[in-house]
Amino acid sequence: MNRPSRLLVFSLAAALASVGSAACAGDDDTALVTTTSRVVTTAAPTTTAAEPVETTTTAAPTTTAAEPVEDVQTSPLESGEIEFQRVRQVPTRDGNLVFLEIPAGDYTDIDLQNLxxxxxxxxxxxxxxxxxxxxxxxxxxxxxxEERTPEEKELLDRHYLVSLLEGSVLRFQGPFANLEGFIIGS
Structure with a gap:
């Protein structure tokens, strides 16, 4: 491995170590710690001369959130798509369990499927x-x-629209329950 490559690898390792130590600092409680980091590295082109190679490393701030995550951010994924609010996110051993709220409206099954x-x-x-x-x-x-009241079941029938289960099963709910779901990717 030539000198510029070793320098780049060393810089990346140092940046990741500093981000990791920053994420681990704090109280040792049972709250969920979510770490978001982005490492951007740029290097000058590799040369055979003995000139030093400049490397710049920037780490994004580390964030910590308690379980469950409640997100007040509303944003469309792309133009023309439904805006949503992430109301709750619960990490599980299989992955994240996420609840999204969308504005009340006249949605089609295709709108919900695309979301x-x-x-x-x-x-x-x-x-x-x-x-x-x-x-x-x-x-x-x-x-x-079994703990849901008849009023709560009626609320689900009117306002629970669609779900993704077990990471790949799309199932229509509530007012769309008569539609057939499908396995994504099949």
Whole structure:
């Protein structure tokens, strides 16, 4: 390995170590620690001369969040798609369990399918996704089914729209429950 390559590898290792130590600093409690880091490295072209190679490393700030994550950010994935709010995110051993709220509206099954497929393609470690158009539905969804009241079941029938289960099974819910779901990628 030539000198510029070794310098680049060393710089990357040092940057990752500093980001890792920053993420580990703090209290040792049972709260979930989520670390987001991006390392950008640029190097001058490799030369055979004995000139030093400049390397710049920049690490993004580290963030820590308690479980469950509640996100107030609303944003479309791409233009023309449905805006959403990530209401709750719960990490599990199989991946993240995410609840999205979209504005109440006249959606088609294709609109909802496109939203789920976009989120599926964009987000890593997604195990379950539940899309609702009323934030109160999230509290009902996290309850055990046998504990739900008739009013809560009616709320689900009206406002629980679509889900992604086990990482790849798209299932229509509530007002779209008569439509057939499918396995993504089959």
């Amino acid at each position: 789920v497929l976009s989120v599926y393609e964009e987000w890593d470690d997604l195990y379950e996704l539940h899309v609702v158009d009323n934030g109160d539905v999230v509290d009902v969804l996290v309850k055990a089914e």
